[in-house]
Amino acid sequence: MATVTFDHATRVYPGTERPAVDALNLHIEDGEFLVLVGPSGCGKSTSLRMLAGLEDVNAGRILIGDRDVTDVQPKDRDIAMVFQNYALYPHMTVADNMGFALKIAGTPKSEIRQRVEEAAQILDLSQYLDRKPKALSGGQRQRVAMGRAIVRQPQVFLMDEPLSNLDAKLRVQTRTQIASLQRRLGVTTVYVTHDQTEALTMGDRIAVLKDGILQQVGTPRDMYDTPANVFVAGFIGSPAMNIGTFPVLDGYANLGRARVPMARDVLGTLEPDDKNHITVGFRPESLDVVEATTPEAIPVIVNIVEELGSDAFVYGSLTNEFGHADAVHSGAGDAQIIVRVDPRQVPGKGETIWVRIRAGELHLFHAGSGERIG
């Protein structure tokens, strides 16, 4: 097992100007489960392939442990791409399906058997070792495929959207299995996904990328509680954060009828390119439904209510009473906000509710650069 280090690692595709991955610096601890996440084209898969040796590194280095692998062939990097192919061989036993790569590499029979048995134990497959894949369930077959990678005892597991071709049910199951398995094995793992829920539920830490540039790396809690910029704020969390940009007047962010006081130290950090505006973010669960008469209450016209049993979310529109309604956006779209409401007191469609942002649950960003303030 080993650490993984991206040291100013850069990939520029021939014929393009903007790097697909731009001077990536990232240190992954031994045994850590790190998730690379971001929208399509952000450079997450390219980063993983650079680590795998499938993409050239045009500048910078990549290390596995202390070893510089920048120019090492993929097969000599001691990594395993998991789930790349998991078709099982029908005539081979489960044990042979797991161990055949060791056989090719010339590993002695007794050692193969031992490693296969160890892996089978971890994977709950011990009693199936002498059976054929046909006798296994879908989930068990998946685990055999996983076993194939485990018996090789690689330094690092790489997984590139491994769940993307599974149906929704199997995806959630496999997600949990992979995460718990990784923790039991303690093998350093780099996992790529575009799905922030997958990232939040699986990773020890998450690295968010956009346009080839690392935006933030941290624990799921860090990313949720203190997003480093507007992009991360909007990307992490489901439903997404409500975000809007408003003018600052007399020490208040003016949200139309509502005003939110800004601390003196916040006001002091505003920069010329903020043009006296501030970007304010608040999560759906940071809103309280209040009486219409409450000072600074924000009116929301209910478009849809999404009831999830334990939670309910209102997807609503703002009126222009709320300053420039279109200054706000959320996961639901422009001029739309999402409010978590008491699932036992759900408003009807078309009704107006009044909400207020809970004190201390605001996220503030520079209107110009999008960087977090404070």
Place this chain on the structure above:
Amino acid sequence: MSPARQQLQITAASPDPALLDLPWHIPLEHWPAEMLAALPRGISRHIVRFARLSGRVIAIKEIGETVAYREYELLRQLRRLDVPSVEPVGVITGRRSPEGEPLEAVLITQHLQFSLPYRSLFSQSLRPDTATRLIDALAVLLVRLHLVGFYWGDVSLSNTLFRRDAETFAAYLVDAETGDLHERLSVGQRGYDLEVARVNIIGELMDLQAGQFLEEDVDAVAIGDALAERYADLWRALTEVESFGFGDRWRVKARIDRLNDLGFDVGELDITSDLDGTSVRIQPKVVESGHHSRRLMRLTGLDVEENQARRLLNDLDEYRAATDRQAEDESFVAHDWLTEVFEPAVRRVPRELRGKLEPAQIFHELLDHRWFMSEQQNRDVPMKEAAKSYVKHILPNRPDEEAILGLQPGDLRDTVPIPRITDEIASPDES
């Protein structure tokens, strides 16, 4: 049960309305047997079934929606790049069961006529050269894919179909799910693809051994290694820089001839000389496979595999010499050869035997058979006579190969040694 609640979305370049008649509201696994062209065998990552549609056979694979569209697009691009691959028919999404349960999207491809899955080519008595010829075909395919910038990600015998190509095979890509098209592949991508191929092939052969379809003493590892060697040789021949003295300029032509011989045309050759003009470096920049098949196509309009084309062109050359028409325009001679030699011979095959082999492959075997008879009888056997004997004694014993689907290993024997000829002709050596 009516599929009324489905809102099917069909994406296809040339949609066939008959697609709508297939039971999309039923999970593929439970499609009624009468809809299917063959029963499924073996284990694959996805559920795949073959069905008949408007007189052709299609392969249907259940797969996630995004992956389905991606693979469809990739297969289309590969066709445009002229790489041997299956033809995508379309993607269908929005499937629902009558209970309203959403069903997986499907990717539909056209079944490749006269193609053979590798499992059908192996049997207890595997001739060592069958394995070699399959590996050669796969190496050529992999080189061609890598030349156009395609990273496969899951090269294996199972993801490949083989078509007979004279005495060799031609390989076709079937599964592009894990693939990616790039401007140019890195050394790492090529190396990894090759390593995956090696391990997969060895695994597939070991599986055949475990199922006792392949003898224990066949060295699976050596066969896998052979792919890597064959690939490396071919890649070098096609791309390596060659340097020589200024006086040895004949080597330019020699290089081109060598590439033609390997079945490739040179689209662009970089020639640079050093400043003092004492040495020259050449490197092929654009090479295209299909040297012989393109030439045959230009002369006769026949669209056949590369080695079939080589064989047919040789026969055309013989015809030209035999009829003493070397001075004449080649295309006129080719036209006469087509109407006087090729077509009459192929027409001798009765309709019910036409599903056995492709016409060009039949012609190739016919040439073999004629040669064989001539040697036996120590005289030049005319084509007409050879064709009569071939149709009577050889072809009927061949399996129908037009649509071999989901076969088990051993269901079909490799037929390369021409089957024994019965007593009407002098008894030949058994090969």
